[in-house]
Amino acid sequence: MYKLKKQFLAGPYFIWMIGFILLPLAFILYYALTTADGAFTFSNIAAIADPVHVKSIVLSLKLGAICTLVCLVLAYPLCMILSSFRFRHQSFVVFLFILPMWMNFMLRILAWRLLLSNNGIVNSILAAVGIGHIKMLNTQTAVVFGMVYDFLPFMILPIYNSMVRIKPETLEAARDLGAGSFTVLVKIIFPLTLSGIISGVIMVFVPALTSFVISDLLGGGKVLLIGNVIEQEFMQGTNWHLGSGLSVVLMLFVIASMALMNVFDKDGGGTAVW
Amino acid sequence: MKKFYMLSLPLAAALFLGGCRGTADAADADSNTLVVLNYGKYLEPSVIEQFEEETGIKIKLEEYESPEEMYTKFTAGSISYDVVCTSDYMVERLISEGEVSPIDFSGFSNYQNLNPDILEASRIFDPENQYSMPYFYGTxxxxxxxxxxxxxxxxxxxxxxxxxxxxxxxxxxxxxxxxxxxxxxxxxxxxxxxxxxxxxxxxxxxxxxxxxxxxxxxxxxxxxxxxxxxxxxxxxxxxxxxxxxxxxxxxxxxxxxxxLWIDSWFIPKRCTHRENAEKFLDFLCREDVAMANFEYVCYASPNQKVVDALDEEVKNDPTIFPPDEILENxxxxxxxxxxxxxxxxxxxxxxxxx
The missing domain is CATH 3.40.190.10 (Periplasmic binding protein-like II)
Structure with a gap:
């Protein structure tokens, strides 16, 4: 009786899962494997080999990788500082890093567009101090910048969580046994935070790989990521079959990158953080 | 009218309001009314009053932002519109979908005011000039x-x-x-x-x-x-x-x-006040009415009488009226x-x- 009740409580989520996860996936697969007449085909999947699509997926992988790397380089030292210094209001400082996530990410990206535009605030300041005018908006750099800005908290949180879990005694023991700061970092802190790093990398790389809004807003329509191609097929080209086919390929890339990460994540603690 | 399209919120509000009003319209479909569907701010308000005074026909004006939104409202079918104004390609699409009925221009007294060049250009989407009547155009x-x-x-x-x-x-x-x-x-x-x-x-x-x-x-x-x-x-x-x-x-x-874009009026097949709709279109071609609309909207008017009556300065303003030699191309x-x-x-x- 108790068991049945428990299963009953899972009912709402079960309906949610069927309606909003399984059914849409089934539709995408159906569209991906059919032509407009409903005949079976692999051509929508094979379309990824088209030079235009190859170019955009390579660009997506490149920008996603750069974004992930920048986030990691920014987040890791920051987390070390946050976790090693025991100052007052420490949780408030962490909270400050998460605070931007409370605002709609589109609004934050739109704000950056105003800041970076030709006559924007950043350029006005640069001109005032005599550096002159720099073209920033509508470049690949601006897109990476927007991605880093948006996804950085996803890198900070898992790394920070894994860092505060390291017991101070562990570090003290290492030092007692004669390890220098560098050795402690490489031999103790890094292995113990690896699961957090992997979790952060996935949390940043996957949305960066699939994003299309950021590249549209900060790329000025000049940066074509694979997400933009899919969006165009659905919204402008109205070829849902090709759009679904490319979506399936993109999903495979996402699954592959997560599987790759799991190989390194031996203790399986990475995703458990979230 | 190729204006900028504000997305989501106004659109959702318009659809919602439109949907609400639909039921009220259906109730008095038989009375002496005319349901007009037009772009927002695309008809001088005093023109509506004038038409109501002169003919005793009550106008119900519905507005929309983009042709795609118009298409959604139109095909939803909750309101039967009597006369609709929209952009060239949308008129062509609705004609090909069999939603448009021919207009009987022979009963019009002001149709000859329209510029023959613009009627000629309209033939791209309405080959016989029988389904649509140009309202404004631009480039x-x-x-x-x-x-x-x-x-x-x-x-x-x-x-x-x-x-x-x-x-x-x-x-x-x-x-x-x-x-x-x-x-x-x-x-x-x-x-x-x-x-x-x-x-x-x-x-x-x-x-x-x-x-x-x-x-x-x-x-x-x-x-x-x-x-x-x-x-x-x-x-x-x-x-x-x-x-x-x-x-x-x-x-x-x-x-x-x-x-060249042309916004045109058409009468849907499902129109319930055909006579009123044709009266309204004829009214819009009248010089004083077309002039009032031109001054309100400020786009190029296909009404030759209006153009002739304008100051040289306005008539030759290339930002409003494309010069003939350019219009040819x-x-x-x-x-x-x-x-x-x-x-x-x-x-x-x-x-x-x-």
Whole structure:
């Protein structure tokens, strides 16, 4: 009786899962494997080999990788500082890093567009101090910048969580046994935070790989990521079959990158953080 | 009317309100009314009062923002509209879907006021001029900042390929509009379905891409008003909006020619007050009414009587009325075949991925 009740409580989520996860996936697969007449085909999947699509997926992988790397380089030292210094209001400082996530990410990206535009605030300041005018908006750099800005908290949180879990005694023991700061970092802190790093990398790389809004807003329509191609097929080209086919390929890339990460994540603690 | 389309919120509100009002309209469908569907702010309010006073017909005005929104409202069928105004390609689509009924112009007393050239241009989407009546028209051209670009320079599409304006040119983020300058520079028809001609145009656009600031749609007017770019490829309606915001802006249509857009009225098949609808359309062609609407909207009027009555200065203002020699090179978009549409979509991706 108790068991049945428990299963009953899972009912709402079960309906949610069927309606909003399984059914849409089934539709995408159906569209991906059919032509407009409903005949079976692999051509929508094979379309990824088209030079235009190859170019955009390579660009997506490149920008996603750069974004992930920048986030990691920014987040890791920051987390070390946050976790090693025991100052007052420490949780408030962490909270400050998460605070931007409370605002709609589109609004934050739109704000950056105003800041970076030709006559924007950043350029006005640069001109005032005599550096002159720099073209920033509508470049690949601006897109990476927007991605880093948006996804950085996803890198900070898992790394920070894994860092505060390291017991101070562990570090003290290492030092007692004669390890220098560098050795402690490489031999103790890094292995113990690896699961957090992997979790952060996935949390940043996957949305960066699939994003299309950021590249549209900060790329000025000049940066074509694979997400933009899919969006165009659905919204402008109205070829849902090709759009679904490319979506399936993109999903495979996402699954592959997560599987790759799991190989390194031996203790399986990475995703458990979230 | 190619104005900028504010997304989501107003649209959702309009759909919601429209849906609510629908039931009320159905109740008094038999009374002496006329349900009009038009773009927002596209009909002088006093004209409606005047029509109601003169004929005793009560007008119910419904408004929308974009042709696609119009299509959704129209096909939803909760309100039976008696007369609708929308853009050329949407009229063509609804004609091909069999939703439009022919208008009996023989009973009109003011139809001959309309400019025959515009009626001729309308034949692209309405070959017999039997389904639609032009209301306003305009062009696709260059909106430019007079502090950065001179008027003479904007007489040719070549200016959009000029390296001195690197990073201050805005193109349209929609494939057909952006192909227009390239096709016209090469001397091709903007409705071409020839693959070689489209490929040539693509090569030209790829060459242009490094100097383009951005491909925008809704943002263009605001970016130009903010002075973030020197030139933008825009519709005259959007240009008028931007020029209201910033006095330094002006508009010009290059001599090679461009796209001509025509907003037209049509009477749906499901219309329940046909006689009233035809009375209303005839009324709109009357000189004083058309003049009142022109002064309210400020787009090029196809009413010859109105144009003749205007001051020389307004009549010759190229930002409102495209000069005849340019209009000769302008064409209305034709709906393309599926193959060409797919080809366009692919060429667009190729351009964007360069």
């Amino acid at each position: 696709l051209g260059i909106l430019y900042n007079t502090t950065m670009v001179s008027q003479e320079e904007t007489q040719s599409w070549n200016i959009l390929w000029d390296d001195t304006y690197r990073d201050s040119i805005i193109m349209q983020n929609s494939v057909r509009d952006t192909f227009v300058p390239a096709l016209r520079l090469l001397g091709y028809d903007i409705n071409t379905e020839d693959d070689r001609e489209l490929t040539d145009a693509l090569a030209l656009l790829i060459e242009q891409k490094p100097i383009v600031y951005a491909y925008y749609v809704d943002e263009t007017a605001d970016e130009m008003a903010a002075g973030n770019a020197a030139m933008a490829l825009v519709y005259s309606g959007e240009a008028a909006y931007a020029m209201e915001l910033n006095d330094d802006l002006s508009y010009s249509v290059p001599k090679e020619g461009s796209n 302008c064409t209305v978009y034709k709906q393309l075949g599926i193959d060409t549409t797919e080809r366009y979509s692919y060429l667009w991706k190729t351009l964007k991925s360069e």
